[in-house]
Amino acid sequence: MRARFGRMESWLADRWVAGAGFMAAALLASTPLLAMVAPLALVLIFLHSPGYMMHQVEEHAGDRFRRFANDRVFGGREALTTPAVLVINVGVVWLLNLGALYAALAWGAGYGLVAPYAMLVNALTHIGARLRLGAYNPGLMTAVVLFLPLSVTTIAVIGMEPEVGWRLHAAGLAGALLLHLAIVAHVALRLRRLPG
Secondary structure (H helix, E strand, O other), X not given: OHHHHHHHHHHHHHHHHHHHHHHHHHHHHHHHHHHHHOOHHHHHHHOHHHHHHHHHHHHHHHHHHHHHHHHXXXXXXXXXXXXHHHHHHHHHHHHHHHHHHHHHHHHOHHHXXXXXXXXXXXXXXXXXXXXXXXOOOOOHHHHHHHHHHHHHHHHHHHHOOOOOOXXXXXXXXXXXXXXXXXXXXXXXXHHHHOOO
């Protein structure tokens, strides 16, 4: 059973980035149809999924981000593993954006604010790493060109809706920060267990 799971994990690790690229293209191709029937706020939240997938192609093609983080940020130690990358990007990010979309559809756009706030926090993290390390980090280009304008526009558009108050903004931002803190905590715990 364990060997079978290992083969499946290896298969997925080799293919998920390419799959993200194809999925992003398919979702973007369907956006004009959605825009004909859905309000702008919902369309913008929908765009967070293909936006993240395009970012993931830049970030993770050739296992670039994991290798960069382990080499440059964690001093050559494997703080970020392949299974962690899969869980974070496929299991958490994709489900977060899908959940935000359905929450916005069911209860109103303000309930989907976790998606743009998570995207904004991610963009600021990439920019902060660029300033701190003085070098490009995988994902920086899409963080600046795509994440910043999409997340800020989505937050502004949703914020114009009368039923969206500061509590929904605070909840969206808190959810985004908790997600990123959970990732940092996971990596920190793994680092504590590693030798040296």
